[in-house]
Amino acid sequence: MTDVEALRQQVAGLMPKVRQDLERLVRIPSISAAGYDAEPVRTSAEATAEILNDAGLAARVIDGEGGHPAVIGSISAPDGAPMVLLYAHHDVQPTGPEELWSTPPFEPTERDGRLFARGAADDKAGVMVHAAAIRAWDGRPPVGVSVFIEGEEEAGSEHLPDLLARYADHLRADAVILADSTNWRVGQPALTTSLRGLVGCTIEVRTLDHAVHSGMYGGPIPDALTALCRTLAALHDERGTVAVPGLKSEPSDPLDLQEDEFRAWAGVRPGVEMIGEGGLTERLWTKPAAYVLAIDAPRTKEAPGQLVPSVRATVGLRVAPGDSAADAVGALVDHLKASVPWGAELTVLDSFSGEPYRV
Ligand SMILES: [Zn+2]
Incomplete structure (x- = not known):
């Protein structure tokens, strides 16, 4: 029988060390996107392996062929106990324009009781959750543990299938816990038991062989950008409900989440309406969502007086549990x-x- 109160106290006592290790990890700019220096991702993998080793797990860095390094480690199961696989990732997204950051992206800074930096939450905190769980048991948890900390989750996990195949024996487990999801709200832990899938496509719309002058040809001839806008507008109906026929959705139990609170988290501008139909929980978890991710078109500062001959757009779609990605x-x-x-x-x-x- 586990003494929950003792465990709770143990975890509370560990927090300064957890915080220190988290700050160490987030200072490493482990951006996995193409075109960025790969060396910090290796440094981050090495630091992650050190932290896990220090927590009592035999961990080491492994190389994805052509990909960024991951970290694996394990503690064998006591007799008859199950194996649990713990997943997180140690790479991060690019920072975007640094002038838009309130504090430097790789300098962990506490504000209002929260730690801000690129990767402080997603997902170096996930690495720390696993390390802290192992520490809480002094490196001898009542189950066997395998750890897999990926190094290119933010870049599309291209080499993940290879790594899973190559280390299948090591990673075989009775249960998987992914520490790369969300709390329901600050201070309120949550278990994520279903996730929407993610699909999308990049399209090109073309109306002309080449650009032509809008004064000489505009009127009878459609430009590609207007044609694309009308195409993309068909993703939703007037209420903002996804209008792609054939997609599945499911009902969902309402959860304690208020629209005002949710709008504030997202930073929705005051007059902007929420779109779609049904409960907030359904629209977030068990119904599809469609959105335009990117458009390649002439830049506003350089817009010539032409009819645009062709444009591209990338469209994304979140797929409800129970539907198939294909x-x-x-x-x-x-x-x-x-x-x-x-x-x-x-x-x-x-x-x-x-x-x-869905679990
Ligand atoms: Zn993540």
């Missing part, structure tokens, strides 16, 4: 093709898909 990306592509106006040419250049999940 069906959803097929439905998305069919809908975009059916929605492009005036006979404009629509080509799908690329697509991506990840399955939804």
Whole structure:
């Protein structure tokens, strides 16, 4: 029988060390995106392995062939006890424009009781959750533990299938805990038992062989950017409900989440309406969501007086549990093709898909 109160006290006593280790990790700019220096990602993998070793786990850095290094480690199971696989990732997203940060992105700074820095939450805190759990048991938890800390989650996990295959024996487990999700609200822990899948595609819309002068040709001839805007507008109906036919959704129990609170977290501007139908929990967890991720088109500062001949856009779709990623990306592509106006040419250049999940 576990003495929960003793464990709680043990965890509280560990927090200064956990905080110190977290700050050490977030000072390493382990950006995994293409075009950034790969060396800090290796430094971050090495630091992660050290922290886990220090917590009582035999951990080491492993190389994904052509990818960023991951960290694996394990503690064997006591007789008859199950194995639990602990997942997190030690790489981070690029910072974006640094002048938009209130404090430097790789300098952990406490404000209002929270620690701010790139990766402080996503997902170096996840690494620390696992290390702290092992420390809380003095390195001898009542279950066997495997740890897998990925180094390129933020860059699309291209080498993850290879690593999973190569280290299958090491990673075999009865349960997996991913510490890369969200708390329900600050100070209130949560278990995530379902996640929407993620699919999308990049399309090109073309109306002309080449650009032509808008004064000489504008009127009878459609430009590609207007055709793209009308195509993208078909992703939602007037209320903002996803209008792609054939996507599945499910009911969901309402949770204690108020619209005002949710708007404030997201920073929604005062007059902007919430879109879609049904409860907030359903719209967030068990219904699809569609959005435009990017458009390649002439820049406003350089806009010439021409009819734009071709443009590209990337569209994303969150797929409800119970749906299939392949069906959803097929439905998305069919809908975009059916929605492009005036006979404009629509080509799908690329697509991506990840399955939804429910425990
Ligand atoms: Zn993450």
